[in-house]
Amino acid sequence: MGSRVVSKELDGHQGLGFTLLETMWAVFFLTIAALALMALASHAIRAHHRVLDSRITSVRVWNEAADFLASGQNGGKFEPIPGRRPMARLVISNGYGRRWEVLRAGK
């Protein structure tokens, strides 16, 4: 095949070994496969951390809303809803663009 042969060519016969080009192709495919595996693993780890972070953030917001509701004080955070019975609302958002609306009815 090619002029540069890894193993020795026999007299008048084709070489039994691999050419440099074939070897490089094999190494290339092995490298691609290894990189694909690592990329897949990296993607999976990042997805796991994103889910974990999202849950922790949601719990933080949930706890914040529970504290606001339990405090019984406006504290300037709840905004009254005009035209409704005494009711106020508070919008809490996390870092992922999600927003929660906490409603509190007056007594």
Added chain:
Amino acid sequence: MPGNRAKGVSLVETLLSMVIFLIVFVAAVGLVDRFQSLAWNLSLLQEKEANMSALPLLLARWILPAGNNRFQSNCVGVSGNSGRLDIQSDIDGPLGFPDNTLKQSYESISVRRNGSDMQVKSDQGTFQPVLKNVGLLQFRVQELPVIEVSMAGEVDRPILLMRSPPVADQTSVKFYAWSFRKNLFAEAP
């Protein structure tokens, strides 16, 4: 064969090719093995994460209506200690209204952790497992109407090539029992 070069490969070439093949094979197996361990670990962690996501939702369904009781009803609403929570709430009846009994679904519930299972008991029944692989489940009812639940998940199979702390990722969730009143008063006619 005198005068001709021998066909085939020499012993040195064979040994050399075997060594190279062995090195490449071991490297490939090591790579695949590490990837398999990682996939195994991620599967366990994902399972734990799913538990920790489902647990607050289940507890919210049971805890949030707690204490919706009527004047002179024979129940305390919320009680328990760090390892067990008893929730009582007269939220339903045969006609769709509170009937001063705790016989309907979700009206009298006890939650506890036994082993690594979260167990739930309804009314006079026995504790039944609901969620497994719960490493920590503690309740704090000192600041009612806020009920604080600390929870953590665990894995039931060994995590490979990673250090696994006994209780990790502890989360505390606060539930505001909006119907709970410490002192019930007589209803106006």
